[in-house]
Amino acid sequence: MSTVETVDEGAVHGFLHRPSSAPIATLALTHGAGSNCDTVLLRAVADGFAEAGVQVLRFDLAFRVRRASGPPHPSRAAEDRAGIAEVIAAVRKDDSVPGPVLLGGHSYGGRQASMLVSENPGLVDGLVLLSYPLHPPKKPEKLRTEHLPDLNTPTVVVHGSKDEFATTEEMRAALDLIPAVAALVEFEGARHDLSVVKFPVVEQTVAAATELFTLGR
Numbered sequence: 001m002s003t004v005e006t007v008d009e010g011a012v013h014g015f016l017h018r019p020s021s022a023p024i025a026t027l028a029l030t031h032g033a034g035s036n037c038d039t040v041l042l043r044a045v046a047d048g049f050a051e052a053g054v055q056v057l058r059f060d061l062a063f064r065v066r067r068a069s070g071p072p073h074p075s076r077a078a079e080d081r082a083g084i085a086e087v088i089a090a091v092r093k094d095d096s097v098p099g100p101v102l103l104g105g106h107s108y109g110g111r112q113a114s115m116l117v118s119e120n121p122g123l124v125d126g127l128v129l130l131s132y133p134l135h136p137p138k139k140p141e142k143l144r145t146e147h148l149p150d151l152n153t154p155t156v157v158v159h160g161s162k163d164e165f166a167t168t169e170e171m172r173a174a175l176d177l178i179p180a181v182a183a184l185v186e187f188e189g190a191r192h193d194l195s196v197v198k199f200p201v202v203e204q205t206v207a208a209a210t211e212l213f214t215l216g217r
Contacts, residue, residue, distance in 0.1 A: 002050035007057065011086035013037075014059035017046045023055035025099035025215050027128065028087050032107030033071045036064050041106060041130065041194055041201070048202035052210065055097055059087050061109060072108065081116040088123060100213050104128030107165070107192065111144060114155070118147040126213040127155040128205065131192045134166035134174055143170075148177040155182045156208045158201065160190025183212050 005016045014037045027049050031037045037058040046056040062083035063072040072080060084103070091101055103124040105113040110129035117123050135142050155178060159171050166174070168186055175182040185208045187199040194201045209215065 002047065007059075010090065011062075011083055012057070012059055012090050013065050014057060015046070017050040017056040017058070019050045019053045019055060021053060023097045023099070024053040025055070025102060025213070026091050026094075026097050027054050027056045027102040027104055028084075028091055028124075029056055029058050029104045029128070030061055030084065030087075030109035030113065031058075031064070031105070032109055032131075035106075036060050036068075039106070041196060044196040044202050045104075045130070045205060048206045049209070052206050052215070054102075054215065057087070057091060061112070077112060080112045084113055084116050085120070085123070100125035100215065102126045102128060102209070102213065104130065106130040106194075107133050114151060115147050117153050118150040121152050124153060126209065127151075127153050128209055129155060129157045130205070131159065131163055131165065131194055132157055132171070132174075133192075134170055137164035140167075140170065143174070145174050145177055148174060149179065151178045152180045154180050154212050156185060156205065156212055157182060158185045158194060158205050158208075159187070160192065160194055160199075161186060161188045162190060163192045165192055181212065183208050 003018050007016050037060050042058050046058050049056045061080045101124050103113050190199050
């Protein structure tokens with residue numbers, strides 16, 4: 001049975017899920033634009049990875065640390081990426097955890113994570129992107145793909161077929177731009193929230209990550 005601890009130190013504000021046995025890897029996991037790190041989705045995904053032996057740090061992005069509600073401002077997105085980099089630096093200081101260091105995020109958090117990693121090859125060993133916001137709803141012409149050709153980190157993308165931020169066809173085309181290995185986990189009928197009650201999101205995300213990042217091998 002994993003345990004959960006509150007973390008509030010330096011740039012890191014969130015919760016640490018420790019597996020019951022020695023961890024095989026670490027996953028830093030963050031949230032989307034309209035929430036914080038204490039969402040149903042992130043808690044469930046963190047629990048699932050912890051049960052599989054991965055230590056998970058759910059953390060708040062810089063904009064959410066500054067204020068409890070409201071969306072991020074586009075002009076300060078670089079601060080969110082800088083905050084993610086600080087969290088990864090803090091994670092890497094803990095040399096008691098062997099194995100890969102992974103980074104994941106839901107929606108906006110995943111986009112900022114992928115942008116940061118595309119600019120900093122080797123920062124982490126793998127990405128887990130939940131409901132990547134490929135474009136704003138009903139605006140498919142405004143694709144957010146500029147950085148994908150520079151993304152050289154193995155990536156798991158979890159997508160719902162009814163996500164208004166991307167069709168499955170659009171998502172597959174976007175993943176073709178990524179030079180690293182990219183695995184798509186799709187749930188027929190799922191929306192942007194990736195309901196863990198209706199779909200086996202946790203189980204299949206953990207399985208895909210375990211396979212792609214060769215966790216525990």
